[in-house]
Amino acid sequence: MLNNNYLHYSQIKVLQVEPTSRCNLACPQCARMDLGRINPQLPVGDLPEEDIEKVFPEELIPQLKQVLFNGNYGDPVIYPYLDQMMDRLLSFGSPRIFIYTNGSLRTPEWWKALGTKLKKGRHLVIFSVDGLQETNAIYRVNSRFEKVMENAQAFIGAGGRARWDYLMFAHNVHQVDEAVSLAKKMGFKQFNKKKTARFIHDHHMKTNTDNQITPIFNRKNEVTGELAPGEYEAQSKFDVIKQKYGSWQNYVNTTKIHCKYKEDMAGLYVDFNADVWPCCWLGAPIYFADPNNIQKQQMTKLLSQFEEGFNSLRRHKWADILSHPWFNNLLVESWKNRLDDENSKLMTCGRTCGTDYEFSSGGRWKNSEVISLDG
Template sequence: MSHYLLVSQIERLQLEPTSHCNLLCPRCSRTDNGQLNSRLPLTDWQPESYEILFSQIPNRQLKEVLFNGNYGDPITSKNLLHGLEHIKNNTSASLRLHTNGSLKGTEFWKEIATYFKSDKDRLVFSIDGLDSTNALYRVNSRFPKILENAQAFIQSGGKARWDYLIFDHNRHQVDEAQKLAKKLGFIEFNAKKTARPVNLKNSQQNKGDSLEVTQSVNKYGSWSDYIARSSIDCKFRNHVRGLFVDFQFDVWPCCWLGGPLYFADASDPRRKELENLVEHYGPNFNSLAHHSLDSILNHPWMAEELVKSWQMQSPLPKLRVCTRMCGEAFEASSGANWSNSHIQSL
């Protein structure tokens, strides 16, 4: 058997407890031509979701629990604080949570700071510019409100990081933003290359620090040949020993693989591949609402066929998203663990 992971090997969980968000970022999968993606189910985890999940993993095994995903901002989840409390009381894992930071009042941010006071905990504010630029990509965000919330969090003892996606329209403000982050009490600043080129009214397509796929795959002749021939070094399996649990309470190897199922574009090959996968195995094959975590990891797909597909040894095709995110030619992720992030202590 070529298991993706066994329960005893899990060291990191990435959770997306909600599909709700207050923003409409142009390149986010929840956005479709400036409006909310109509295919996206809007749902939240229930309080018992945390009990069901964490009761199946040995308490001291987990190193990190990350709140971040494809569609929702964790701060919008009505049961978030319950989840944080449960994790702190029942595991030894550090916490990391990513948010746009422009929701809730300052009292909420003072309260949530109590869960992010250890040196390894981080609440990450995703702020892509200053007052004049952040909302160009983070559509509907409110920069003054973000700073007010961040200050309430930091002044209450919470450990905060500022993540800054670099676009052509905001690259001139990186240094100023870093200085502001230090002044406000953020302990880290992360200037990130992005795989999200945008064509905004006030900006051009990304250049320079953006991720140039074409040059990286030229030696293969075409993108299709690269998908077929590239080896896979799975980041979540081989480097962080992680799993992703989405807002539907479905288990996926990683957030990148689970995300395309609700893409708005029916012609997107990644969506088609996920739809074919679910059709092949049937709905709920990876659902924690219907199966134990152990049985999901011992399902034929997670126990054998996914890993074999990377070597083209499975009747199921290698998924495009696997090669895009974990192929050999280029680095497509700007996550904190990978090379397109540049985290600096302040």
């Protein structure tokens, strides 16, 4: 008989944790934003300190290879108990710790202490800095470039390993080489040139036949028709998909799924409510702002069939959550189905982990080009 289980407790190797939904910035295409204001569907909150041992039980930590502090809606560095979480991980095990941040919070002293804490082991802090002095704040709205550089330098100076992640837009693409030189001079270990597909939505996939960075087109606001400051549209292979499959829906219905979290990482995702999701992409849609978003509608329908809190680490232990029917068989079975089947294939799975299209800008996948700056 086929094993349709997503992951057993003993198989978990990677956890991505979103300790907070809060952030000091307002990046226009971040899911925390909705047409220039904070997404009204997003609860504001942090994992309370007592959740730390529920998310990271003592016996789970030794088997973890990597812990990623990242998320869909918040910046982990704003989280007040980040040090306590890391200390627990480092005292009960030896996972590699990755922190994804805009780098503009806290003081250089805190960053220096973090560099000292993380200098042993192959931990990595990923600074999301999309430009230089004049351009970073166009997308990273409310950030101050000097402050980010000061923090990064304090972290690196204390021995911390850092990567510079640079999302490429029309307004900053001309500065990439300069940013690479600066990163090298400052002692960053890696530089990641990232493309974004976030301007491509399920309901209005745009034209383009090549997945190059340029040309990058301006994007108009869907409601007002105005071009919002700092908003640009990246390229997609969407037309190619439409030609090959007839429609985006048909592509999602027929594509094979290669689950990035289960197959590539043996990983799971925990959000700021201590809810467990198979991956970051399935943890996002319930809080999307747009009620007509297909991913949100599918997740809302799916969750309405399960008891409330079935995936909450505040109510259940890890092993119990992973033996719930959704994790135990329904999700994996759904990958062979179609969008309108009873156990629906999820649009999120089709768009993220299908064969022909890459939405993710994550460091492991093909919208990213990571350059080593060592040596």
